[in-house]
Amino acid sequence: MTETPISRIRLLIGTLIAILLAGYVLFQARHVIRGPILTIEYPPDMAVIEDSHITVRGSTKNTVNLLISGRKVFVNEEGVFEETIPLLPGYTIMTIEAEDRYGRPVAREFTLMRVN
Numbered sequence: 703m704t705e706t707p708i709s710r711i712r713l714l715i716g717t718l719i720a721i722l723l724a725g726y727v728l729f730q731a732r733h734v735i736r737g738p739i740l741t742i743e744y745p746p747d748m749a750v751i752e753d754s755h756i757t758v759r760g761s762t763k764n765t766v767n768l769l770i771s772g773r774k775v776f777v778n779e780e781g782v783f784e785e786t787i788p789l790l791p792g793y794t795i796m797t798i799e800a801e802d803r804y805g806r807p808v809a810r811e812f813t814l815m816r817v818n
Contacts, residue, residue, distance in 0.1 A: 738762065739808070754788060754789060755787065760782075760798070762781045762783065768800050771797055773787075791818060793815050795813055797811050798812070
């Protein structure tokens with residue numbers, strides 16, 4: 703069977719469509735591939751706090767579970783969370799953990815100091 707110019711053009715167009723489709727699928731799957739993203743706005747690490755409570759604020763993407771020092775935290779539709787946590791006097795190590803739907807974790811650890 704001999705190739706005609708039309709069959710070559712069809713093969714080229716089919717190959718281009720397959721490449722574009724594969725690129726689009728990978729582009730759309732980038733959030734799933736990347737895993738959970740956790741951004742903490744407040745508190746900064748090594749913060750000195752004078753109050754008995756601290757409000758932890760931040761945002762997350764691709765997360766189904768969010769824990770602050772072992773406590774489950776509500777995340778709104780935009781991925782923003784805010785939770786008030788009690789602090790004991792002295793040093794506190796706070797861990798913020800996020801997990802995506804595939805069980806991949808990400809964690810941030812903060813050292814805080816409460817002074818009276």
